[in-house]
Each structure stands twice: as structure tokens, then as C-alpha cells.
Amino acid sequence: MGFRLANISGRASLVEDDNYYDLEVISDGEFNSNPSDALQNQNRMKQLNGQLSKMEPTGVINDSELGPPVSSSANCYAVGLNYKNHAEESGLEIPDVPMIFTKHTSCLVGPCATIEMRSDAVDYEAELVAVIGKTGKDIKKEDAWDHVAGLCVGQDISDRGVQFSTKNLPQFNLGKSFDTFGPIGPFLVSPDELPNKDGLEIECLVNDEVRQKDNTNDLIFDIPFIICYLSEIVTLNVGDVIFTGTPGGVGVMEGKFLKEGDILTTRIEGLGSLRNECKRIADRSLTEED
Numbered sequence: 001m002g003f004r005l006a007n008i009s010g011r012a013s014l015v016e017d018d019n020y021y022d023l024e025v026i027s028d029g030e031f032n033s034n035p036s037d038a039l040q041n042q043n044r045m046k047q048l049n050g051q052l053s054k055m056e057p058t059g060v061i062n063d064s065e066l067g068p069p070v071s072s073s074a075n076c077y078a079v080g081l082n083y084k085n086h087a088e089e090s091g092l093e094i095p096d097v098p099m100i101f102t103k104h105t106s107c108l109v110g111p112c113a114t115i116e117m118r119s120d121a122v123d124y125e126a127e128l129v130a131v132i133g134k135t136g137k138d139i140k141k142e143d144a145w146d147h148v149a150g151l152c153v154g155q156d157i158s159d160r161g162v163q164f165s166t167k168n169l170p171q172f173n174l175g176k177s178f179d180t181f182g183p184i185g186p187f188l189v190s191p192d193e194l195p196n197k198d199g200l201e202i203e204c205l206v207n208d209e210v211r212q213k214d215n216t217n218d219l220i221f222d223i224p225f226i227i228c229y230l231s232e233i234v235t236l237n238v239g240d241v242i243f244t245g246t247p248g249g250v251g252v253m254e255g256k257f258l259k260e261g262d263i264l265t266t267r268i269e270g271l272g273s274l275r276n277e278c279k280r281i282a283d284r285s286l287t288e289e290d
């Protein structure tokens with residue numbers, strides 16, 4: 001028995017079906033309201049989760065109240081070119097080692113947040129996201145899942161203009177870190193809630209058109225490999241977020257970028273879905289041409 005952790009109006013809550021249970025309330029103050037702090041005591045969260053049927057729900061989930069299921073994360077890592085079909089469509093060789101970059105944690109938003117665009121070159125990337133639940137350094141592949149608090153759906157939104165603006169060396173971090181460029185959620189689902197955590201269907205739709213469809217068993221570097229690789233370099237801390245890469249079908253290949261009013265839907269089997277409306281809020285004043 002695991003848990004589904006949600007951030008409801010900034011408060012850590014457990015989720016069962018359409019109901020949520022405020023963690024501070026149902027634990028009589030043993031937990032505080034911070035969703036990231038809740039990860040420090042996952043065993044107790046699992047115990048409480050097993051007792052939800054005997055408790056009074058705090059309320060019914062309203063999607064507009066959902067925030068990112070982890071907040072105050074220290075670091076957010078992401079993997080480029082981690083599906084064979086995406087490496088191929090990019091015209092690049094399948095990498096021998098994971099290509100890691102970072103997204104600034106300030107870009108992380110909830111599952112129904114509006115995506116605020118400042119150019120006509122903003123793109124989607126559906127991704128499986130892992131959140132660290134146990135601090136570690138030099139984590140072995142066989143121990144890696146013990147360090148994962150849960151999985152959720154993510155969108156690695158990218159402004160391709162900024163990402164590839166510097167001619168010879170791309171600047172992935174800024175191009176992928178505009179405010180609102182990291183929707184995650186809807187809940188953080190502990191791995192033991194998923195019967196087949198290594199093979200989850202993943203898809204991305206723009207309005208009603210399916211743009212990406214794959215299975216996470218196609219990852220070139222799986223979650224244990226990424227955790228092992230990263231943790232030899234940096235200590236992974238509770239609440240750290242890892243975007244694991246996107247399958248083929250991203251918009252930049254055909255010039256199909258996100259437009260004002262588009263509805264971006266991102267689903268992963270067993271984890272739920274994100275639904276993000278795209279808004280063109282401004283133009284950038286300094287562009288690549290200036």
C-alpha cells in the first residue's frame with residue numbers, strides 16, 4: 001500500500017478517488033502542511049493512507065486548486081534524448097551517457113497551470129517525472145528505487161528560440177525555465193501503487209490531436225541508471241525532481257509550436273493527466289535577431 005500525495009491550495013493532502021484528506025488534519029498535527037516535508041516520513045504517510053476509508057474526507061478535488069505535488073525542491077534535473085525515436089527524429093546519435101541539463105525549480109507549477117509563452121517557438125515534451133524521497137550519494141542501480149518517493153506526469157516546456165539562440169552551444173536551462181514551463185502532477189504516486197512502474201503508456205495531445213505516444217519501457221536510460229549516474233556527481237536530496245526525457249513527436253520537427261488558446265493534455269498510465277492552457281502573454285524585448 002502506497003500513497004497519492006497532492007498539493008491542494010498549498011497544503012499536503014492524501015488522495016483517494018475524487019476525495020482529498022488534509023495531511024495535517026488527519027495526522028492531528030504530526031505532519032505540517034508542506035507537501036515536500038511530507039516526503040520525510042513516507043512510512044507514516046502510507047499508514048495513514050491505509051486508514052483513509054475510516055476517515056472523513058476534507059473535500060472533493062477541484063483541479064484548479066492543485067499545485068505541484070512537490071514544492072521547495074532544491075534541484076530539478078532533466079534528461080535530453082532519452083527515447084530512441086526522439087534521438088532519431090532529432091538526427092542525433094543514440095547517446096552513450098545520459099545528456100543531463102537542469103530546469104530552474106522556479107518553473108515548476110501545478111497540473112492545470114496556464115503556460116505563459118513569450119514567442120511563437122514554444123514546444124511541448126511529455127515526460128515521466130521521478131521525485132527523490134531519500135537523500136543519497138553514490139546510489140547503486142539496484143537500490144535506486146528505494147530513493148524514489150514517487151512518480152508523476154511532467155511537461156518539459158521549451159522555448160526553442162532561446163534554447164538554440166546561442167549558435168554553437170545551446171542553453172537548455174534558460175530555454176526550458178521560463179516561469180510556468182514545468183507543469184507536474186496531478187499527484188505524486190508512490191512506486192508501490194504501480195503494478196508495472198517500468199512500462200507506462202505516455203501520450204501528449206495538443207487540443208484533440210495526438211502528438212506523442214510511447215511507453216516508458218522505451219527509455220534509453222531508465223530511472224535507476226539516471227539516479228546512479230547523477231548521484232556519483234551530486235547528492236540527491238529529498239524533493240529533488242528528475243524529468244526523464246521525452247519520446248518522439250515534439251513540435252519543433254514540423255514547426256508545430258504551441259499557440260494561444262491551445263489545450264495541452266499529457267497522460268501517463270496510472271499517474272493521471274495534466275491539462276494546460278497556452279497563453280501568449282508577451283513578446284520578448286531582446287530576441288535572437290537583436
Ligand code: ZN
Pocket residue numbers: 078079080125127156243245246
Ligand atoms: Zn525534455
